[in-house]
Amino acid sequence: xxxGPIDLREPHGHTNAQDTPKEIKEDERLPADLxxxxxxxxxxxxxxxxxxxxxxxxxxxVIPCPICGDKISGFHxxxxxxxxxxxxxxxxxxxxxxxxCMRGSSCPVTITTRKKCPACRFDRCLRKGMKxxxxxxxxxxxxxxxxxxxxxxxxxxxxxxxxSGISLDQGRISDGASVKSEPQEGEDxxxxxxxxxPAIPILLQQIHDVEHLWHCSEAEISQIRQADxxxxxxxxxESGDCLSMCKIAEGRLYKIVKWCKSLPLFRHIxxxx
DNA sequence: GCCTCAGGGCCAGTG
DNA sequence: CACTGGCCCTGAGGC
Ligand SMILES: [Zn+2]
Ligand SMILES: [Zn+2]
Numbered sequence: 250x251x252x253g254p255i256d257l258r259e260p261h262g263h264t265n266a267q268d269t270p271k272e273i274k275e276d277e278r279l280p281a282d283l284x285x286x287x288x289x290x291x292x293x294x295x296x297x298x299x300x301x302x303x304x305x306x307x308x309x310x311v312i313p314c315p316i317c318g319d320k321i322s323g324f325h326x327x328x329x330x331x332x333x334x335x336x337x338x339x340x341x342x343x344x345x346x347x348x349x350c351m352r353g354s355s356c357p358v359t360i361t362t363r364k365k366c367p368a369c370r371f372d373r374c375l376r377k378g379m380k381x382x383x384x385x386x387x388x389x390x391x392x393x394x395x396x397x398x399x400x401x402x403x404x405x406x407x408x409x410x411x412x413s414g415i416s417l418d419q420g421r422i423s424d425g426a427s428v429k430s431e432p433q434e435g436e437d438x439x440x441x442x443x444x445x446x447p448a449i450p451i452l453l454q455q456i457h458d459v460e461h462l463w464h465c466s467e468a469e470i471s472q473i474r475q476a477d478x479x480x481x482x483x484x485x486x487e488s489g490d491c492l493s494m495c496k497i498a499e500g501r502l503y504k505i506v507k508w509c510k511s512l513p514l515f516r517h518i519x520x521x522x
Numbered sequence: 523g524c525c526t527c528a529g530g531g532c533c534a535g536t537g
Numbered sequence: 538c539a540c541t542g543g544c545c546c547t548g549a550g551g552c
Binding site for chain 3: 523524525526527528529530531532533534535536537
């Protein structure tokens, strides 16, 4: 990935952690994740693909590399990571490097310090979920990998605390999401278990919670129908109530702007942008 | 048949 | 000279 959006879905060809790996069609993967998109799409009138694309942009915009904090460049070896960590992991595994930490395996790994201790950096790559088996021994290029990979991860700040006590409005967003919080410091990535309580990303929930702001009431729908009829009339006879149409359009614009301003993260975008 | 994207390779830069 | 990291090529699978 070089600057483009990032796919939040389970990568193509990757299977969920199961005893018998098998090819999984898109609609069979991440059932709840897709269900969320379907619910949102149904209510907002936009396609599921548009929602997925929106997720990608959000992730690219707000989520740093879990290993060093640099900008994520894509999904590499089982996790979302930056280009440099991808290259580092590849070289380390391919060249069978065995780094040893001289400071007790507790060195910080950041953009500025990641070069200082390759041992701790490699350890962090593994702990955050990079897969050794994703490095191809035969070094063939292209295609899709078939190793089992973890569900996509989000940082704890973007994951709701639903599994730790605070309940969400169940029923609006269905359960079974294969979305987990990014592993905490020192927490190992383990294969997902079907018994795990699903956690809904706060970001998704927040976006979903403001969808109603641009929905139409029955009265508004009839107004829009009226405006539509007016527009047809205007096109046919070059006459009509232009002022009423402008008022309806103004009302819609107001709602859309209100909705935009209610979106999480939107207020962080500078006016110039 | 075209597109996507996660693999690998290359190479200029750095210490 | 080893290592880094950005960029490009490749090709299986999806649409
Ligand atoms: Zn990184
Ligand atoms: Zn170290």
